[in-house]
Amino acid sequence: MAAGAGRAGLGLAGAGKMLGRRMEGMASPAWVRCLFTRSRIPDSVFHPRPGDHEKYGGDPEEPHKIHVITRIKSVIGRPYWEKKIIRDLGLDKAHQPRLHKNIPSVNSRLKVIKHLIRIQPLKLPHGLPTEEEVSSTFLTTRGELVIKKRLKPVEQKEIKS
Numbered sequence: 001m002a003a004g005a006g007r008a009g010l011g012l013a014g015a016g017k018m019l020g021r022r023m024e025g026m027a028s029p030a031w032v033r034c035l036f037t038r039s040r041i042p043d044s045v046f047h048p049r050p051g052d053h054e055k056y057g058g059d060p061e062e063p064h065k066i067h068v069i070t071r072i073k074s075v076i077g078r079p080y081w082e083k084k085i086i087r088d089l090g091l092d093k094a095h096q097p098r099l100h101k102n103i104p105s106v107n108s109r110l111k112v113i114k115h116l117i118r119i120q121p122l123k124l125p126h127g128l129p130t131e132e133e134v135s136s137t138f139l140t141t142r143g144e145l146v147i148k149k150r151l152k153p154v155e156q157k158e159i160k161s
Contacts, residue, residue: 045111063102064121068143070097073116082116085109091117097139 071091075083089109090098099122100106110119120143129137129147136148 065102066122067100067102067106067110068097068120068122068139069100069110070095070118070120070141071116072118075116078116082113085113086116097141097143099139 069089069091071086071094074094075086086092089100089106100110110117123142123144125144126147129145133147136150137145138148139145
């Protein structure tokens with residue numbers, strides 16, 4: 001009887017039956033999971049906004065072809081779908097840049113995790129590398145693909161004395 005009186009005092013009279021120490025028939029905390037599923041992300045997140053190009057300095061007529069993507073924040077405590085996108089794009093390690101094409105399928109995934117990453121265009125200050133120069137290129141933190149120029153040995157001329 002004391003258990004029933006306690007429930008009545010909380011406004012839960014008749015809400016469920018007592019089975020041992022557990023209340024049967026009350027709402028379980030499973031409803032909380034429904035609040036954080038991917039289906040609850042508003043569609044406006046996935047649609048482009050007109051001010052994005054001015055904000056980030058991009059040109060809508062001449063978009064860059066390749067993104068340099070770097071994860072700058074941790075995924076601890078983030079939802080499962082954000083962790084999956086990070087893993088699929090190869091951004092498991094923080095501050096390790098990865099290259100991805102600037103195509104709608106990649107961009108839609110990047111928009112979901114944009115608060116965890118930094119996106120920069122790939123800059124080619126020395127132009128595209130040739131086949132011989134590919135092995136001597138490196139990517140800077142500013143998104144530039146730099147080619148290390150290797151010096152070729154100079155042919156020495158014969159000195160006649």
